[in-house]
Amino acid sequence: MCELLGMNANVPTDIVFSFTGLMQRGGRTGPHKDGWGVAFYEGRGVRLFQDPAPGCDSEVAQLVQRFPIKSEVVIAHVRQANVGQVCLANTHPFVRELWGRNWCFAHNGQLTAFTGRRDFYCPVGDTDSEAxxxxxxxxxxxxxxxxxxxxxxxxxxxxxxxxxxxxxxxxCLLSNGQWLFGFCSTKLARITRRAPFGPAHLKDVELEVDFHAQTTANDVVTVLATEALTDNEQWTLFQPGEWGLWAAGECIASGRLD
Amino acid sequence: MCELLGMNANVPTDIVFSFTGLMQRGGRTGPHKDGWGVAFYEGRGVRLFQDPAPGCDSEVAQLVQRFPIKSEVVIAHVRQANVGQVCLANTHPFVRELWGRNWCFAHNGQLTAFTGRRDFYCPVGDTDSEAxxxxxxxxxxxxxxxxxxxxxxxxxxxxxxxxxxxxxxxxCLLSNGQWLFGFCSTKLARITRRAPFGPAHLKDVELEVDFHAQTTANDVVTVLATEALTDNEQWTLFQPGEWGLWAAGECIASGRLD
Structure with missing residues (x-):
């Protein structure tokens, strides 16, 4: 299994705090040692950093943690391989261009023996997720x-x-840079942060951030994650079958499949 | 205009030396200050590092220079914008998936008012090159x-x-990770390094490397660049209309259009 992290905000927002927590689960506080990746939208472009090395000791992950890229939509993933070998081509998130936009996808779970129809988009690696x-x-x-x-x-x-x-x-998490979609089959949590902002403390490493000092009163930031990343805030758990769609930090549609 | 750098080798090869030379042209010894990018193939996967900031003072470029990624095919580019604003989406190289492989492309030049047919692949940014x-x-x-x-x-x-x-x-330079294609309309140079390897000295910064110490007798490494990157080796200039195709470091087809 793997862990997901998604962020959507109404202003370009620094994801370093949440990403630092996620990276600990990449081999230190969690078993997800088979690579990690993060996609930051920047306008219509997307920055994709990936490594098949464990997140907790990846040099590229350290760069990302030092380098406060601000983005309105971020999708990140740490991997514990089940289907497909550990290599760059099997590392989430996956990106494809559709209608002149970069679409980005990350998956937590397993679809044994999934076979998509061979059509326009073809997997480059051999994971069920990319298929x-x-x-x-x-x-x-x-x-x-x-x-x-x-x-x-x-x-x-x-x-x-x-x-x-x-x-x-x-x-799963899916985005085309304009919105963020999340679907929960078994496990996904969410939090929307808005004024008044307070301090947040990571569960996985001794790190606290005071969002009040980093934000304005109008900022709205939603974070989706497989498990709550902080231990002093109220995260909402998705129910199985529950889904949501966010734009500019706000939920614009949601529901639950039977 | 821009500068191109391509590498194809029969063993995973470190491009840091040539990349360091190219990055100097990104705002220091050359005027190409409008971003840079480099794609390293790693198996079927591709690592893409890009920045709309000048190469000579990009933090991501410094990471790439410290981080000796070895690859059999590399395409890199420094940009001096003519068509399209300076932003991530307009930064070469461009990547698209075709037939389950990552295809990668970089362009030097300008095609004023180029309009491709709107079809399956659509540009994300607004450069003639991506179109x-x-x-x-x-x-x-x-x-x-x-x-x-x-x-x-x-x-x-x-x-x-x-x-x-x-x-x-x-x-232009084009690759699907298995081969490297280069086409010269006005300016492109090439060199194939093989045993006996010797020292090479960059033109753009005081840096020398002894390839003999870094290679085996069987290594074959071809480098394509807009201009020779070293000043103590014999580079071959392409003629206008000349093209070549390389695999495992060796030229497997070449010719010249009228």
Missing amino acids: VFCDLLNRIRGAFADDAPVQLLLPLLLNACAEYRRQGVFN | VFCDLLNRIRGAFADDAPVQLLLPLLLNACAEYRRQGVFN
């Missing part, structure tokens, strides 16, 4: 001729999630 | 149903290059 992502994009492309607003995509997206979770464990 | 890359991949995908060996692709590739260079300056 699911390609299958999902192939469905979207097959159903819509051109750039469709996410509200129109939602029924297709939810049908696909329902199908994938029948085949295994399927917690 | 050309998408056009090229759309042609390949339109002509071949599935993974075709590069020898079968060559006629299409060369026809496309001929067409692009009629529209402007078009020096």
Whole structure:
């Protein structure tokens, strides 16, 4: 299994604090030693840092922690391999261009023997996760001729999630840089931080941050993670089948599949 | 205009020496201050480091210079913007997945008012270069149903290059991780290093490397660059219209368009 981290905010926001907590689970406080990756959207571009080395001692991860990239949408992942060998091509998040935007996907869980239809998007590596992502994009492309607003995509997206979770464990994060979608099949938590901001303390390493000093009164920042990253804040657990869609830090749609 | 750097070798090879020279041209010894990028193939995966900040003082570039990633195919680029603003989405190299492989492209030159057909691959940014890359991949995908060996692709590739260079300056590097293709419309140089290896001295910064100490007798390493990067070795200049294809460090096909 793996751990997911997603962030969506209404202003470019530094993810270093949460990312530092996640990286501890990459081989130190958690067993997810088979690589890690993080995608930061920057305008329409995306910065992707990945390493098949454990997050807790990856030199690239240390750079990311020193280098406060601010972003409105971030998707990160630490991996404990089940399907597919440990190599760069099997490291989440996965990115593909669709309709002139970078779509980014990370998955926690396992879909044993998943086989997508071989179509336009093909997996580069050999994980079930990348095969699911390609299958999902192939469905979207097959159903819509051109750039469709996410509200129109939602029924297709939810049908696909329902199908994938029948085949295994399927917690996922998906974004095209404009919104962040999260689906919980078994385990996912969320928190939305807004004024008045207070201090937050990481569970996985002795580190506290005072968000009040780093934010303005108008900032809204939502974080999704497999497990709560802090131990002094109230995280909400998703129920199995629950999903949400965030833009500019706010939830714009949500629901629960049977 | 911009500067290109490509490397293809028969063993995973450290590009730090050449990359260090190229980065000096990113704002110090050259005017290419509008971003830089480098793609390292690692198996079927690709590591892409990019920054819209000048190469000579980019923190990510310093990481890449400290971090000796070894790769068999590398494509790097420093940018002096002509078409498109300075931002991450406009930073070369560009990457797209085709037939389950990461294809990577960098361009030196300018194709004023290039308009590709809007098709499967769409540009994310607003450079002529990315539009050309998408056009090229759309042609390949339109002509071949599935993974075709590069020898079968060559006629299409060369026809496309001929067409692009009629529209402007078009020096380019292209790879799918298995081979490296280079096309010269106006300016490109190459060198193939093999035993006996000797010392090499960068033109752009006081730095010498003794390749003899870093290589075995069987290593073959070809470097392509807009201009010679060293001042004590014999680089070969491409003629306008000349192209080459390299695999495992060796030239496997070459020619010249009228």
